[in-house]
Amino acid sequence: MAHLKPLLAFAVALLLVPRGRGSCRTAPAALHPSGHRALRQVLVAGNDSLASEPGAAATATAAPTPTKSPSEAGHSEPASSGSDAVDQAAEGAVKVYAEHTEPDYSQPWQRGKSHSSRSSGVMMLGPDGEPLVCTNAHSVEYATQVQVKRRSDDTRFEARVVAAGRDCDLALLAVDDETFWENATFARFGGLPAIRDRMTVVGFPIGGEQVSVTQGIVSRMEVTGYSLAWRELLALQIDASINPGNSGGPVFNDEGEVVGLAFQALTSAENIGYVVPSEIMAHFFEDVHLNGTFTGFPDLGLQLQRMESPALRAAYNMSEGEQGLLVRLVYPLGSCAGQVQQGDVLTKFDGVDVASDGTVPFRGEERIDLSYLVSQRFVGDTADVEVLRDGQLVQLQIQLKAPDWLVPVSLKGALPSYLMVGGLVINVLSAPFMFSEYGSVGGSPTGLQDQLWFGVKNQTDEQVLVLSQILASDATTGYERYSDIQGRNAQIHTFNGRPVRSLLQLAREVVTCEAPYMAFGVDHNEEVILETAAVQNATADVMAVHAIPSFASKDIVDALGKEGVLKEPTA
Template sequence: MPEHMMPAVQDDGQVLTPFMDAVVKVYCVHTQPDYSLPWQRKRQMTSTSSGFIATFNGATCLLTNAHSVDHHTQVKVKRRGDDRKFVARVLSLGVDCDVALLTVEEDEFWEGVTPLTFGPLPRLQDAVAVVGYPIGGDTISVTAGVVSRIEVTDYTHGSTDLLAIQIDAAINGGNSGGPVINAKGECCGIAFQALTGNDVENVGYVIPTPVVNHFLNDYDRTKGFTGFPALGMVWQRMESEALRRAYHMAKGQKGKGSLNPTSDAANVLQPDDVLLSFDGLEIACDGTVPFRTGERISFSYLISNKYVGDECQMTVLRKGEVHTVNVKLSKPHQLIPPHINNRDPAYFIVAGLVFTPVSEPYLQSEYGAGYSTEAPVRLLDRLFHTLPKNGDEEVVVLSQVLACSATLGYEDVYNVQLLKFNGEPVRNLRHLAELVVGCTQPFMRFDLDYNELVILETQAALRATADVQTSHSVPHLCSADLRKSGLAWPPTASADIAAESSVQPK
């Protein structure tokens, strides 16, 4: 560690550094959703992590990682050298960038603290120190290292690709949310994840200040978190000479092909457009743009610097002709979302059939950490390769079948996508609920993936729905978001259901 980063020693022998008093220990009680039984939550668990007090745009703020307070029911923080824990409130949760903004109502917590200031993006080989409260002890810990790499990296918690700093200082459990300090005593980022494995040692990752500033600016503008924008398209590299000639790219032209644009980009981009530049910066055939002297970085870095609703100017090659277009950046919408933004899972129960939208946390809950290989192939195809056709489309699955008189013979059906209800394609869970509530036919027909079929007698299903609620101790037969929308379920079984139906069981 450079000499000017070494701690000063007072006459009484106490070690004191200017930045240590701004680092806090975070105590959190988590109550995670139970995706298998979405009407309840799992047993609560506790965790400890790190956080710090910093100044931003003249205001003092308290920051930690989003995963440190994920699905929190109680958050407390303790300053260095203090024996009191103060109750904290989460103001904003940036799941995408793994940053959370907290506050403490008691003035005592803020007294006498010198907030950290944010420094610039460090250079390679710059010395840094990770400060926090990792496992292995109760007191503050300082670990020294250097900057090894700066590039766009996968943020594990939010399943987002954003700029990150790789360092060779160890980031252990409990370090999450702590500041990473440069040689000037400035905060150059937040420790948030580490690479583990038999062949890996001391590979830690830091959320850099540009990403943190984006999160804080977003909160200043919206008093919430709108996320990082996306172009709304899928692209591929244009490194093949044959591919470049087929798209009439001139010698020296660079770019990459865009496929199946979605979202607002669909209004101005076309399939097979070749992207040449973004806001005046030339995009290379491998999808990179100039970053700093002698460095290149994925062009998605330019998109992540903007905000949802911003516009960008793009130059595209379309059928051999160069066009300049303005594209409005929108919030990313994935068919299977990477997270549910700290909400409870949505669900809908009819008879013993439990329906829920698929998310990555749902897949992880059902199939473990290896869900990317263990989950059903059709669901993985929706996750990795399928784009939504409209903004409200969801993958709704029959999660499980609760035993009841109306569902005899269907007990072994689980985690299969629902495609149609009584012949009508199902767009999302709310659409399914509306179709079921409004059903006037004698039979309810659920067409599932893999050509599976579930048919229930409507009257029997309505009667069984109330029985299921009692026998399985289900407090509500649909999730809070559906109830708030005015959905009345279950309705009273009625004898006015039509005697004949165009949808008959086969």
């Protein structure tokens, strides 16, 4: 159901080939320190949207809306129908090579070892006629180098990422060398297919160097978990064989039109693959074109409960035949804050009736999750909402926002933030950090999981801070047995008796502290206390011993420098 943080439901694999290996990787790049190199299982959401974030800033405009005709989009004339049309359109498939250097989330002052991957993409034209390659965002995440090669060429060309959207696992690449685009075949986009329509998947999966072509049918179309950013968006399920390396590969209908890109597969079954549909691609393209960057898919910012129980509906003064969803929580920074109230019953979104099972009408006789309707809109749009409040219908207008969770699912391509105080290493809690420390979210301590799934952000800069390590120094003597402090990654709640809201706030209080002691309040009312006079020299000593370049991450150092409070120790 829409707008609830999801429980984990099924395992999917992102279809990326680590070069030189016979395995694929199932966890999104930012969610495990081994990056694209390992075969991992990631558990993904069932029916509820979770988190989103912008991708890399765009420097080029986006592509035409997929539902436009070839003439409207400025593409070449379509080929003949049937297999000839697909064969000709498949010439637009490209192979994508990337070198990745991901952060080390456990030791955030350094990066992990560089590693390689290969995936697929498709050539297309932007709204101003600019040539682009569209691929998956996970194919180029934390990439230090990206190259592309056409199927009929043996030359690799340098490419650069001009836009990336982790929500929908899409990215746009530009190739500045005009030689790459000579006699190019550009994609023509089609609309949503019907169930049982035949599809052709083209890409460069594991098992060979040449292009691979497989066929299947559309077996399902519904709101599905996108494993890269843990979002719930429309996806096509197909039974064509798609494998590691197919990531970003075009999926064609019989007319040779691109109806989507392959992006993940179900690992617990055979021949169940997932495709980002052209409708989602259109949203991504338009978002980037209008805003110059990917702003994400909006979310209502509500925790909702189905009302299929007659007793539950009666308790909330709903008459016979009335339907809707019960509002259990309104997120303070969400789209509906200040408008919708806890205990309201959501009955309509943009004039469309919401059923008590959380669905809305879709394509005639079909039904689909409410989140699909919300995802059709853009961040910043105004939407109409109807609620039942104390037995009366109330009409409201809300401004749609992207969700902003207390514990981020990714770092939006940024490096992790950290603070080191006399040997105490303090990290910001995130899903990638949990994967790094414990191998999975489910292996993390219950307290950290609760913050991820149920934590509520009340202020825009609010974060969850954890004490991840205590490195030996003169200031930390006596804390060698870190297990005595409720185990590693205890949450930091207070500093010298004051609540801790963010890493920057804590860093500011540390560098300006004039009290004789620094007291860090952690879980279960325990404290870690350092002598203030010993902290600066101890911090410098630890930096020298462990080759740590700075006592804090660049974002923290820069912010403190602008505030004029920086007293950075030197190693």
